[in-house]
Amino acid sequence: MRPIHLQIAGLQSYREAQDIDFSALTGAGVFGIFGPTGSGKSTLLDAMTLALFGKVERAPGGTQAIMNQAEQTLSVSFTFELGHALGVKRYRVDRQFKRGGDVSVLGSLCRLIQYRDDEAIVLADKAGEVNQQIQDILGLSMADFTRAVVLPQGKFAEFLTLTGKDRRAMLQRLFHLEPYGDRLSAKTAARFKETDVAIRALQAEQQGLGDASQAALALAEQRLGEAREAARGLRERLAACERRAAELRAVRELQRERASLAARQAALAAQAPRVAQLAARLARAAQAERLRPLVRRRSAAEAQLAQQRGVARAAAEALGAAQGALAAAQAAHAA
Structure with missing residues (x-):
């Protein structure tokens, strides 16, 4: 400006x-x-x-x-x-x-x-x-303008007499940089703490590694070979155990299937009397089915006979009436 x-x-x-x-x-x-x-x-x-x-x-x-x-x-x-x-x-x-x-x-x-x-x-x-x-x-706001453009009266002389830390603090107050300085200090402290923790962890890990000499390395390699051999034997045993476990699972499945079939057979055996009753009823039903035409013809004959009997009864009644009429006519004729 x-x-x-x-x-x-x-x-x-x-x-x-x-x-x-x-x-x-x-x-x-x-x-x-x-x-x-x-x-x-x-x-x-x-x-x-x-x-x-x-x-x-x-x-x-x-x-x-x-x-x-x-x-x-x-x-x-x-x-x-x-x-x-x-x-x-x-x-x-x-x-x-x-x-x-x-x-x-x-x-x-x-x-x-x-x-x-x-x-x-x-x-x-x-x-x-x-x-x-x-x-x-x-x-710029008014606060920014008065801090960055118009230096307050008396602050410049004060600034000239300051050195080191005091001058930095003065600049922070003039330009309101305290929050940035505080955050930077906090971040630096946190970073230092993280680094210190990491160093301590590395030191503890280094102590846990123990001796790193040639003899210790050779001994470690020997132990590694033994461990690998033991691991190979354990893997073989594990494979054998897995095969045995598969066989036992197959046997268990067969036993379960056998038990299921036995239970089903027992259930069927328990239903045998009822099945026999049903079979007898079925035989009688078949026999009755064979006699059904005769029964139908008998029923038809009985109906026809009943009809003929009715006709005969009617004819007899008509004959009786005719005979009565004849007798009456004869009596009239005789008279």
């Missing part, structure tokens, strides 16, 4: 409007602001911070007691440039405040402007929108 122009009025010791043109100063790339203590050097940085973020880093609450006691309004306008891949972009931030109490102030105007082809374009005109736009443009 390159400062171009700063205008302040009513800010701390700057009661009257002040215009500061940085164009001539920034031409060389580096410039300094010098003056006795209390001359307002830090107020210029406060004015830039107030214009960009609406707060002053060293003021209580960000805005308490920043207005000159003899004034009722405070204004600040800051023009700056930022370099981009497409070129340089120029912005201007305007803010105005009015007194809200003895030490408090209230924002009355806030505006962010971008210059494009000598034309001023308003990007935002509300405090929240301006703050967000500034953070997006700079890529």
